[in-house]
Amino acid sequence: xxxxxxxxxxxxPEEADRAVLLAAPRGxxxxxxxxxxxxxxxxxxxxxxxxxxxxxxxxxxxxADLESRGAIFVEELEEVPEGCTVVFSAHGVSPLVHQQAxxxxxxxxxxxxxxxxxxxxxxxxxxxxDYDILLIGHAGHExxxxxxGEAPEHIQLVQSPADVAxxxxxxxxxxxxxxxxxxxxxxxxxxxxxxxxxxxxxxxPPSDDICYATQNRQLAIxxxxxxxxxxxxxxxxNSSNSVRLVEVALxxxxxxxxxxxxxxxxDEAWLDGVxxxxxxxxxxxxxxxxxxxxxxxxxxGYPDARAxxxxxxxxxxxxxxxLRRDLRAAQRG
Numbered sequence: 001x002x003x004x005x006x007x008x009x010x011x012x013p014e015e016a017d018r019a020v021l022l023a024a025p026r027g028x029x030x031x032x033x034x035x036x037x038x039x040x041x042x043x044x045x046x047x048x049x050x051x052x053x054x055x056x057x058x059x060x061x062x063x064a065d066l067e068s069r070g071a072i073f074v075e076e077l078e079e080v081p082e083g084c085t086v087v088f089s090a091h092g093v094s095p096l097v098h099q100q101a102x103x104x105x106x107x108x109x110x111x112x113x114x115x116x117x118x119x120x121x122x123x124x125x126x127x128x129x130d131y132d133i134l135l136i137g138h139a140g141h142e143x144x145x146x147x148x149g150e151a152p153e154h155i156q157l158v159q160s161p162a163d164v165a166x167x168x169x170x171x172x173x174x175x176x177x178x179x180x181x182x183x184x185x186x187x188x189x190x191x192x193x194x195x196x197x198x199x200x201x202x203x204x205p206p207s208d209d210i211c212y213a214t215q216n217r218q219l220a221i222x223x224x225x226x227x228x229x230x231x232x233x234x235x236x237x238n239s240s241n242s243v244r245l246v247e248v249a250l251x252x253x254x255x256x257x258x259x260x261x262x263x264x265x266x267d268e269a270w271l272d273g274v275x276x277x278x279x280x281x282x283x284x285x286x287x288x289x290x291x292x293x294x295x296x297x298x299x300x301g302y303p304d305a306r307a308x309x310x311x312x313x314x315x316x317x318x319x320x321x322x323l324r325r326d327l328r329a330a331q332r333g
Contacts, residue, residue: 017275018275018276018277018301018302018303019275019276019277019302019303019306020276020277020278020279020294020297020302020303020304020305020306021224021228021276021277021278021279021305021306021308022224022278022279022280022290022294022305022306022307022308023217023220023221023223023224023278023279023280023281023308023310024220024307024308024309024310024311025213025216025217025220025310025311025312025313026217026220026280026281026285026290027281027282027283027285027286027287027290028283028284028285028286028287029211029212029213029214029283029284029313030113030213030313030315030316030317031090031113031114031115031116031211031213031283031317032057032090032113032283032284033316033317034090034111034113034316034317034318034319035056035057035089035090035111035113036056036057036062036066037319038056038087038109038111038319038320038323039052039056039066039071039087039111040066040069041319041323041327042085042087042109042323043066043069043070043071045323045326045327045330046085046326047070048069048070048071049070049071049072049084050070050071050072050085050086050087051071051072051073051074051079051080051084051085051086051087052066052071052072052073052074052086052087052089053073053074053075053076053077053080053086053087053088053089053093053097054073054074054075054089054091054142055073055089055238056071056073056087056089056090056111057089057090057284058091058235058236058238058239058240058242058282058284059235059236059239059261059282059284059285059286060236060261061236061261061262061286061289062284062286074086077097077100077101077104077106080104080106082104082105082106083105083106083107084106084107085106085107085108085109086101086106086107086108086109087108087109087110087111088108088109088110088111088112089111089112089142090111090112090113090116091112091113091116091141091142091143091146092112092113092116092117092120092142092143092146092147093110093112093142093146093149094145094146094148094149094150095149095150096149097146097149108322109320109322109323110320110322111320112146113181113211113317114317115181115211115212116143116146116147116181118207118209119147119178119179119181119205119209120146120147120150122178122205122206122209123135123147123148123150123151123154123155123178124150124151126151126154126176126178126203127150127151127153127154127155129174130154130174131154131174131175131176131203132154132156132169132170132171132174132175132176133151133154133155133156133175133176133177133178134155134156134158134167134175134176134177134178134195135147135148135155135156135157135158135177135178135179135180136158136159136177136178136179136180136183136188136191136192137157137158137159137179137180137183138159138180138183138240139157139159141180141240143180143181143182144157144180147178147180158177158191158195160187160191161190161191161193161194164191164194164195164197164198165198167195167198169199172198172199172201173201174201174203175195175199175201175202175203176202176203176204176205177192177195177202177203177204177205178205178209179205179209179210180209180240181209181210181211181214182210182211182214182239182240182241182244182283183210183214183240183244184218184244184247184248185210185214185215185218186248186251187244187247188210212313212315213241213283213313214241214244214283216310216311216313217241217245217280217282217283218244218245218248219310219311220280220308220310220311221233221245221248221249221252221278221280222248222249222252223308223310224278224280224308225248225249225250225252225253225254225257225278226252226253226254227253227276228249228253228254228255228276228277228278229254229255229256229273229274229275229276229277230254230255230256230257230258230270230271230274230276230277230278231246231249231250231254231256231257231258231277231278231279231280232257232258232260232266232277232278232279232280232293233245233246233249233257233258233259233260233280233281233282234259234260234261234262234279234280234281234282234285234289234290234293235259235261235281235282235284235285236261236282236284237259237261239282239283239284239285241282241283241284242259242281242282242283242284242285243259245259245280245282246258246259249278254278256270258270260293261289262289262292262293263289263292263293263295263296266293266296268300271300277297277302279293279294279297279305
């Protein structure tokens, strides 16, 4: 349970010096919501199985739930029988993956987050103008692989300021940067500053690549982490934005911060001597997992959580056009 800041819960004497602060916003962003609904609607419309390349979003509970409904998650398209339906994850894919799908006669539904698609367009534009593109991100992440695949001959990965000294470009006057959308804002700008020191004419993308939801969740955790004895971030280990929230919480002043997939992963020893617990969740986390953590805390004598609002989110993305078309056709039929 949660209560507004203006109406704090009545506490027992034992609980009087305890508090649970809940970040708002937290959890699902518009891109994740769209991707999950895409798979659900595809299963309803086409029937099981519907194949999904990679995890639709980086959360093991979401993946397990969709598997129980008939989704089959694969690493590569060779695992999808010819002619079947396959959904591309929210993290995006390279043009090569689209070509492979066409060659295998697969029906594709592209659930790439529109904010990731924006970065793909920026990569193509910079490459078209013959820039060397420095992509700030993590090696092996699906989003990085998809973006780099748009212009592999122009893009090189930069994972941290430590990589900047090794960068080689053709023309220092024609260098641009892009970034993975789920990084820490502060760390990304630190890397950009290091790049700009080497290449003063560095060209910025037309707008900030780090998505609004990632930024909002990082700002929200900063608000409630400063005086926290413990921060609990709900999210899976392969979720970049969830992992970043732990780092941001510690940088903001939290005494300790841990990431858990659900309440079952909380170590009760973490609560020893802890008065203030702050809770948040990554952008691919269902709210019921957060509520499970709050219930865990309540059962151990902590009061109802007080929501701390730092931003409002109202953005909604339309479903992929190919799915909308088939849904309309089914309604007419």
